[in-house]
Amino acid sequence: VSVASIFALSLLGAAYTIIDRDFVAAGHQGVTHVFRSPERKGLAGLPYIVMDETWSPKFPCDVSPAIRQPGFADPSARCWVLGSSGTTGRVKYVTVDQKTVWNRVAVVQSDYTAGETRLFVLFGCNSRPFGIRAAAALLSGNTIIDSHTPAFLAAHGVNFVCGSPKQLQTWLADHTLLPRIPRVQLSGARVDAAMILRLLDSFDLVEDVYGSSETIAAHINATRRVQGRIETSGRAVASEIEIVDTQGMPVPEGLAGEVRIRNGHMVTGYDGLSDETARRFRDGWFYPGDIARWEPDGVLRLLGRADDVVNLGGFKLNLGDLDAAMVASPLVAAACCFVDPVAPTRLAVCLQPASGAQASQAVRAAWLNCARAVEAQHAPASFLVVPQIALTQDGVPRRKLAQALFAETLGSASAATLNETLFKFEAASDAPA
Secondary structure, rough: OOHHHHHHHHOOOOOOOOOHHHHHOOOOOOOEEEEOOOOOOOOOOOOOOOOOHHOOOOOOOOOOOOOOOOOOOOOOOOEEEOOOOOOOOOOOOEEHHHHHHHHHHHEEEEEEEOOOOOEEHHHHHHHHHHHHHHHHHHOOHHHHHHHHOOOHHHHHOEEEEEEEEHHHHHOOOOOOOOEEEEEEEEEOOOHHHHHHHHHHOEEEEEEEEEEOOOEEEEEEEEEEEEEEEEEEEEEEEEEEEEOOOOOOOOOOOOOOEEEEHHHHHOOOOOOOOOOHHHHHHHHEEEEOEEEEEEEEEHEEEEEEEEEEEEEOOOOEHHHHHHHHHHHHOOOOOEEEEOOOOOOOOOEEEEEEOOOOOHHHHHHHHHHHHHHHOOHHHOOOOOEOOOOOOEOOOOOHHHOOHHHHHHHHHHHHHHHHHHHHHHHEEEOOOOOOE
């Protein structure tokens, strides 16, 4: 349904967007048709058109004479409307014109061997990463293999896999793919060294892709085994990337700074958000808000987000590092750390225990991991156990939403509920109160 919609709308010179809760909440206007497939319930209140079995090419109905295909009136016509990262709590949207979409397709096509790439995409078909990869694959004569079964993928010669780190981790679980698949690309979140090593057991080449809705892929760190050694090198993807200091001057290799990107297929602003546009798009550069450093062989090492670095009593903490420390425990499915909205000199956490794990044990394991990472006195003091952590399409916790949920729960939940879901720690003890 997603692939058919993307191509049909392009042939008609119309725009494509993904309808989700964020899009509806943002109040975007101008949507004329909302489609879904029969197995999806959809969102309440939207006038869905259901693509049932009568839409199948196997159904005895020839509609081709009724289809007009005028295409886009000009290169600046609106083609796709894409959501950007929701990690800061407010999802942003960018409108991409027809020329820019085509330029992006050409960039992604450079990753494929025309007519020979057989692609398995873990990203959901209603996600931004899926759309560009699928369009580029099909327009360069390649094949998408639609299955999550390793034996089926091997039987059909899959040689390229794409997904987020969390999706790859869930899909592989404790399994190793044999024979190995030639190539995997990960994007959407930071990948640690342990996961890279784990993936090299199933893939010949592991590529860590850095990019965004605003720029698409801008840089790739590629890791492989060469005669028993692990070798990693980095390369830009049709982009200029700099790491700069607070005065906007490039910093030397090894020093941390803020990332900025420019290329010929980036957007120039956010829909209806002039302040955010001015903050992120300056002098022809896009500033995604990431902190990184250059390492040898062109490797771009992400260290976290500028928004995620907090200063508590003169001690700087990277909230993303604490998230990673907590989910390193097998008892924790997801976790999101933030400044406590009630006690702003302390940190708090929304935590989702792993399936079958006891809440108190998952919380204790998460706190201990944080205490080891940043010392006990700086570890989060309050943990709220929740059924699910809100994530972006790339699987990154939406920090502002988690913080808002924490504040709302503390303000409205009953004492009995809080007694079961809220855990507090003191620096001198590893036992929750």
